[in-house]
Amino acid sequence: MSESARAVVDLDAPGATISRHLYGHFAEHLGRCIYGGFWVGEDSSVPHTNGIRNDVVEALRRLDIPNLRWPGGCFADEYHWRDGIGPREERPRMVNSHWGDIVEDNAFGTHEFMQLCEMLGAEPYVSGNVGSGTVQEMSQWVEYLTRDDDSPMAALRRQNGRDEAWRVPFWGIGNEPWGCGGQLRPEAYVELARQYSTYLRDQSGNRLYKIAAGADAGDYGWTDALMKGMARNDGKPFFDAISFHQYTVPGKGWSGRGRATEFDTAWYYETLLTAKRTEERIRRHSDVMDVYDPDKTIGLVLDEWGTWWDVEPGTVPGFLYQQNTMRDALVASVHFDAFHRHADRLVMANIAQTVNVLQSVLLTDPETDELILTPTYHVFEMNRAHHDARALDVRMHGVGRRTLEDGSELDLLSLSASTKDDEALISLSNLDATQSHEVMLDLRGRRVAGSAARLLTGDTVQAHNTAASPDAVGVRRHAIQEVANDFGHGIRIELPPHSYATVSLQLA
Incomplete structure (x- = not known):
């Protein structure tokens, strides 16, 4: 879930x-x-x-x-x-x-x-x-x-x-x-x-x-x-x-x-x-x-x-x-x-x-x-x-948190975005070690003509690459869902546990 x-x-x-x-x-x-x-x-x-x-x-x-x-x-x-x-x-x-x-x-x-x-x-x-x-x-x-x-x-x-x-x-x-x-x-x-x-x-x-x-x-x-x-x-x-x-x-x-x-x-x-x-x-x-x-x-x-x-x-x-x-x-x-x-x-x-x-x-x-x-x-x-590129403001809502042993709280999602030459890139990190997180990207102000996503993750947070296993942590294409919303364009992306993703946009 x-x-x-x-x-x-x-x-x-x-x-x-x-x-x-x-x-x-x-x-x-x-x-x-x-x-x-x-x-x-x-x-x-x-x-x-x-x-x-x-x-x-x-x-x-x-x-x-x-x-x-x-x-x-x-x-x-x-x-x-x-x-x-x-x-x-x-x-x-x-x-x-x-x-x-x-x-x-x-x-x-x-x-x-x-x-x-x-x-x-x-x-x-x-x-x-x-x-x-x-x-x-x-x-x-x-x-x-x-x-x-x-x-x-x-x-x-x-x-x-x-x-x-x-x-x-x-x-x-x-x-x-x-x-x-x-x-x-x-x-x-x-x-x-x-x-x-x-x-x-x-x-x-x-x-x-x-x-x-x-x-x-x-x-x-x-x-x-x-x-x-x-x-x-x-x-x-x-x-x-x-x-x-x-x-x-x-x-x-x-x-x-x-x-x-x-x-x-x-x-x-x-x-x-x-x-x-x-x-x-x-x-x-x-x-x-x-x-x-x-x-x-x-x-x-x-x-x-x-x-x-x-x-x-x-x-x-x-x-x-x-x-x-x-x-x-x-x-x-x-x-x-x-x-x-x-x-x-x-x-x-x-x-x-x-x-x-x-x-x-x-x-x-x-x-x-x-x-x-x-x-x-x-x-x-x-x-x-x-x-x-030029940084874009990202406003997050509904981000889950993890409470650590000393009472500190860690936001489990981290995002940033930028734009250059009629393109934009959105970076997303799911810091949750065990649970996936869905993010709805509410894209406003310009029309999106195309989109694609890439994902980086491994089987565990300890996963690493070696000469024997050079692709234990690697990049692959990732599915996203484009949806209409009241403000223009939305993209729904599912982030697996401990993963990093980028969504690239073509802007019109």
Whole structure:
């Protein structure tokens, strides 16, 4: 027996543009994200282009990923970019002290990253080293990448095989300075970030979009300090955006997070409630920013988000390798719904991370070399039509709720919608672990000329894809019923338990 709900969608009243950059990605030198994920080396038997794994690139191109953040994360604040240029056999080795305390050879550096972005069709988002680097070092990295005359760094780039300057718009001024990026107080970081920003200059027509490293989750005081220190003497801002990080970690904190594939129904609901609280973080950071910037000219960036479980048994703890289930897919879907609703302030988001680390969209099997598309991957793919579309208001009625053990309540349906080019996309999540829900989409304001639906689900909330069972969680076409109503057009859709669906509309 299914529950019934109604969703009113005004197709003729589009709101803020949902930036494609809300579907960004993050690749850190962590575990098997770079080495064994993106990069297999030029001597590998895995099909590759100059050492970059072809099937990973092909899979990500199907997502139209808009940007890729690199080299970290915590790794960024111990990474010195000059160690990763020039002939690979001459590059110095370094210790990755944050993630596994391993020695790496810098085989994957600036040129390899830029080639990867070109292959993906993604814009680079470079995180600079503020924690252990210098202003000069980061300034020269900008020059090396983006200047096209005969300057010293441009000449060095040409010496290393690249004549044409790259376009690199996004620059992060450090990472988590409140923690692994230096253990700084907010006032100290603001002064440091202002100094760095001063020397990060536009070169050869490349416009820098400078992102100040922001808060840990709900530290709204950090956001307040950044906004207070935003303005230069001429009134212009030092930064174009500020960031924050928010992971889905249910329970009371970082201890006892639980396994990615082994959890009960109570922990499943606790996870989804935690994920939905990300929207409160976005709203409250936005509220702080509104005090100083009511016209929303400064962007908010959530450049690390996703689930964080205990690592898979038998893997290196510092590599943060975890499986990815239907539960993770629904964590992603409710995040995207929140992103769409706050697209007037939230301009970028980056899932942590793209391959083999935390809530990955791709896994590479170390034994078979098979590429695995995770349930989270499919949510990204199903949502492509939201990129640069305009958000539509959705008003929900009759949504069922689940009461958790602590008395908190979780709405069991999550929806968002957008429109672009005489089309619309409606995303629907049924968070109920055991019961289906029927939704009547009450579509108003424009005539619907055609419709189709797709569904993502698995047998259980623990269902996940492996090399042996790559389609345990997959996408299929889904039946819908078009009905006339008093306001123009209606669509009835049945959502199975723990499922995610999209309904695409052709508008007349």
